[in-house]
Amino acid sequence: MATVTETKAASEDKELLISGSEAVAEALTLADLDVVTAYPIRPYDTVMQAIAKKIANGQLVAEYIVAEGEHSQFEIVKHASTVGARVFCGSSGVGWMYAMECLVVTPPLRVPMVCLVGNRALDDPGAFGVEHNDALVVRDLGWLLCWIDTSQEALDTTLIAYRVAEDRRVFLPLAISADGAFLTHSQAITMVPPKEKVDRYLPRYDRGDLLLHPDNPITVAPQANEDWVIEIRRQNDEAMKRAVGVIEEAYADFRRVFGRGPENPWFEEYMADDAEIILVGMGTISLPIKVAIREMRAKGKKVGLVRLRWFRPFPFERLAKALSGAKAIGVIDRDYSFGSPFHSGVVANEIRASLYNADKRPPLLSFICGLGGREVTLEDVNKAVDMCYAAAKSGKADAKTHWLGVRE
Amino acid sequence: MSALICEVVYRGIFQKNLAARIVRGIVLSARKSERWGIAFGRYGDSPQRNGIPAKDFAIVADTKEELEQNMARYEPKHVDVTICVDDTLSKGVESWAWYGLQPINRLTEPNGTLLMTSLQPFEALLKDIHKKDAPYKLSLIRAKASFSGLWVYKEDHTEVRILGALAKIAPSFLTLDAVAEAIKEMEWGSDLKVASARKAFDRIETREVKITEGNSEVPYAFEMPKWWEMREGVTIPAIPIGKPKEGGQGYVPERNPYFKKFSTRTMRPVIDFDTCVKCNLCWISCPDSCFDVMPDGTFDANMESCCGCGVCEAVCPVEDCITMVNESVFNDNASQWEAWRKDKTGYKTWLTATIGDKKTTVRSHGFRFRGQYDQELKAELESGGIEITAGIPGENADRKTV
Numbered sequence: 001m002a003t004v005t006e007t008k009a010a011s012e013d014k015e016l017l018i019s020g021s022e023a024v025a026e027a028l029t030l031a032d033l034d035v036v037t038a039y040p041i042r043p044y045d046t047v048m049q050a051i052a053k054k055i056a057n058g059q060l061v062a063e064y065i066v067a068e069g070e071h072s073q074f075e076i077v078k079h080a081s082t083v084g085a086r087v088f089c090g091s092s093g094v095g096w097m098y099a100m101e102c103l104v105v106t107p108p109l110r111v112p113m114v115c116l117v118g119n120r121a122l123d124d125p126g127a128f129g130v131e132h133n134d135a136l137v138v139r140d141l142g143w144l145l146c147w148i149d150t151s152q153e154a155l156d157t158t159l160i161a162y163r164v165a166e167d168r169r170v171f172l173p174l175a176i177s178a179d180g181a182f183l184t185h186s187q188a189i190t191m192v193p194p195k196e197k198v199d200r201y202l203p204r205y206d207r208g209d210l211l212l213h214p215d216n217p218i219t220v221a222p223q224a225n226e227d228w229v230i231e232i233r234r235q236n237d238e239a240m241k242r243a244v245g246v247i248e249e250a251y252a253d254f255r256r257v258f259g260r261g262p263e264n265p266w267f268e269e270y271m272a273d274d275a276e277i278i279l280v281g282m283g284t285i286s287l288p289i290k291v292a293i294r295e296m297r298a299k300g301k302k303v304g305l306v307r308l309r310w311f312r313p314f315p316f317e318r319l320a321k322a323l324s325g326a327k328a329i330g331v332i333d334r335d336y337s338f339g340s341p342f343h344s345g346v347v348a349n350e351i352r353a354s355l356y357n358a359d360k361r362p363p364l365l366s367f368i369c370g371l372g373g374r375e376v377t378l379e380d381v382n383k384a385v386d387m388c389y390a391a392a393k394s395g396k397a398d399a400k401t402h403w404l405g406v407r408e
Numbered sequence: 409m410s411a412l413i414c415e416v417v418y419r420g421i422f423q424k425n426l427a428a429r430i431v432r433g434i435v436l437s438a439r440k441s442e443r444w445g446i447a448f449g450r451y452g453d454s455p456q457r458n459g460i461p462a463k464d465f466a467i468v469a470d471t472k473e474e475l476e477q478n479m480a481r482y483e484p485k486h487v488d489v490t491i492c493v494d495d496t497l498s499k500g501v502e503s504w505a506w507y508g509l510q511p512i513n514r515l516t517e518p519n520g521t522l523l524m525t526s527l528q529p530f531e532a533l534l535k536d537i538h539k540k541d542a543p544y545k546l547s548l549i550r551a552k553a554s555f556s557g558l559w560v561y562k563e564d565h566t567e568v569r570i571l572g573a574l575a576k577i578a579p580s581f582l583t584l585d586a587v588a589e590a591i592k593e594m595e596w597g598s599d600l601k602v603a604s605a606r607k608a609f610d611r612i613e614t615r616e617v618k619i620t621e622g623n624s625e626v627p628y629a630f631e632m633p634k635w636w637e638m639r640e641g642v643t644i645p646a647i648p649i650g651k652p653k654e655g656g657q658g659y660v661p662e663r664n665p666y667f668k669k670f671s672t673r674t675m676r677p678v679i680d681f682d683t684c685v686k687c688n689l690c691w692i693s694c695p696d697s698c699f700d701v702m703p704d705g706t707f708d709a710n711m712e713s714c715c716g717c718g719v720c721e722a723v724c725p726v727e728d729c730i731t732m733v734n735e736s737v738f739n740d741n742a743s744q745w746e747a748w749r750k751d752k753t754g755y756k757t758w759l760t761a762t763i764g765d766k767k768t769t770v771r772s773h774g775f776r777f778r779g780q781y782d783q784e785l786k787a788e789l790e791s792g793g794i795e796i797t798a799g800i801p802g803e804n805a806d807r808k809t810v
Contacts, residue, residue, distance in 0.1 A: 051427070083476030108642050109641050109642055109643075110641035110642075110643075111641075171641065209643075210639070210640065210641045210643050217640075217647075217648070218643050218644065218645055218646050219643070219644050219645075219646055220641065220642060220643050221642045221643075222642070222644060224557050224642070226482070226639075227507070227632060228632075230635075231633075231634070231635035231638055232635075232638070232642055234635040235635055235636075235638065235640050238635075239640070278497070360520075398511065406710065
């Protein structure tokens with residue numbers, strides 16, 4: 001339950017103790033959401049409940065449609081978005097997979113729906129814990145994908161998400177990933193800005209000549225053959241490329257209006273400037289890593305973290321720059337990609353590819369850890385760092401992927 | 409080193425099994441002389457749609473390498489023989505896939521052959537077939553279009569007659585004996601079919617076509633937009649609202665300028681404007697919105713957008729007010745209403761003669777076919793021509809059957 005703790009006299013921000021999911025609901029209220037659809041699945045359902053409460057309390061006026069499944073849930077917001085509604089949707093794990101057909105069509109139709117994926121392991125076995133594979137299944141399809149770490153980032157990123165997705169240069173769906181349990185169910189002190197600031201930041205959604213309206217008669221999604229499809233894909237490619245600049249604009253403007261937010265939208269660099277070893281990960285995995293880094297720094301080990309915020313578009317050039325100075329890189333994936341190069345996780349291989357053109361390619365070690373919501377322990381992190389140091393010393397990474405925290 | 413490339417242009421669904429048999433037959437016949445081959449289909453749509461022009465191809469070559477060389481593209485850009493199994497396709501081919509209208513002889517090589525099944529004289533066909541900037545041969549087998557359904561082939565021997573005729577056109581690839589041997593080995597082969605193939609070999613009629621001959625109309629075409637010129641979001645503008653026909657009266661809707669659909673048609677409605685009771689049923693029922701409302705309240709079927717489905721004829725409550733007539737009777741898409749307005753007596757005379765000809769008002773296709781194939785076949789074998797003994801009734805069956 002959201003609790004108002006105290007309003008700072010000097011700040012217009014309201015301070016609330018809320019979970020990541022509740023922070024998203026706060027942002028949706030500030031963004032004056034029009035249509036939201038819901039179908040319960042843990043851990044996403046926490047955001048759906050938080051929005052329902054906002055509407056019930058009269059804080060938000062929006063259409064709240066309970067669908068009969070995720071497929072309809074995403075179809076409904078897709079159509080609402082084409083008639084000009086600001087929409088929100090979301091799911092988790094296999095629920096997200098059930099919506100797959102609708103997830104596939106939203107990028108070519110240029111529907112800027114914003115979604116929350118409460119990351120959850122894919123069945124089987126039926127499990128509630130976090131893995132990133134659910135959101136990652138759409139990584140090649142034109143979805144903008146980002147991972148958040150804190151309730152504050154949940155709120156801020158949701159506002160930024162509408163600004164980016166609904167930009168006419170982009171018009172792509174955007175999924176915000178939040179680690180199940182660690183973020184969706186953890187309440188933290190969060191600054192909620194006043195509506196006036198949000199109104200200054202977030203323009204109205206204007207679908208322009210793509211608006212489905214009697215005054216703008218159009219046909220959306222006709223059948224097409226090989227003479228048209230590749231051109232449509234190329235349009236999507238361009239929109240994704242344009243998103244890079246739009247994201248940078250959106251973060252710069254966010255800092256200007258709200259007086260906070262990162263300078264580098266793409267990834268958080270924690271003690272990475274002078275680091276010999278840089279660990280890379282996404283989401284709440286940053287917490288044990290940061291604690292471990294502080295302990296290691298105290299012992300004189302120069303270790304740093306790059307926590308990826310944006311996975312699509314993937315900041316390959318900036319990452320190559322940030323990582324190529326290290327003596328070794330350790331990528332910790334909270335996902336799997338069976339049969340992939342080096343049997344690594346998804347992020348490790350994306351980073352390997354990003355470094356391919358770099359002048360200097362440090363040894364890269366690949367780790368899989370924390371699957372199914374298992375705790376990533378300080379011991380796991382220390383083990384990874386030790387292996388990175390060994391690789392740094394030999395100047396060569398072993399060509400295999402290490403599973404950490406697995407019973408063996 | 410040489411290869412033979414053939415296309416079969418056919419009507420989607422109605423002739424898909426016929427076309428598949430022909431291209432398989434070509435490859436298997438050429439195999440008798442140790443040639444390598446491939447038979448394949450290309451279409452703008454899957455599943456195909458009723459009547460929409462579609463294509464199958466057969467390539468046979470002396471060596472595997474040469475075959476690959478000819479296969480390494482989506483579809484052949486030039487063919488030695490264009491086989492057209494419905495003569496109403498002579499007006500051009502517009503597939504579902506928004507290519508514009510393509511002349512039936514577009515891919516035919518200079519001095520190549522366009523082989524058609526038709527009952528029309530050469531001169532009548534050349535009124536429809538577009539001019540080509542190179543001479544070619546037009547070969548005919550006297551037969552009406554063999555139409556059937558999705559899963560079936562009407563066993564009227566059209567497939568073997570085409571193969572027999574092809575043995576005459578390209579004997580170095582398919583000898584008549586090789587064709588006969590291949591037919592016998594087919595699961596659908598028989599001695600009677602071999603006899604049909606041999607007769608077609610003897611009866612094929614061929615005529616040189618000069619570059620000065622043919623329909624001089626320029627088929628409509630359009631430039632496909634670049635990716636950055638296309639509207640985003642898989643979105644296309646709707647067809648705008650139409651205008652009154654003239655003097656504020658009537659109504660003519662705007663239509664898709666890129667997809668006219670008329671090459672799908674094998675029959676067209678012929679309308680008696682004198683007996684029309686202006687009930688609107690044809691206008692409401694037409695799935696392609698092809699009816700224009702005339703200033704006098706009658707309805708003129710726009711021949712650029714009519715697919716020839718025949719729904720208008722079925723729903724029209726007035727006897728002989730709308731009659732479907734075979735497309736081969738017509739050489740243009742001109743307005744019937746304008747012709748009627750200009751000369752009402754002349755129009756009536758033309759209409760009476762046109763809809764009174766049972767041969768051209770017999771349904772070309774339909775779902776309730778109960779044809780007497782055996783009788784048709786007998787006439788075909790005996791005369792070399794074809795006598796129409798059965799129609800395809802569909803709606804108004806009693807009046808549409810000979």
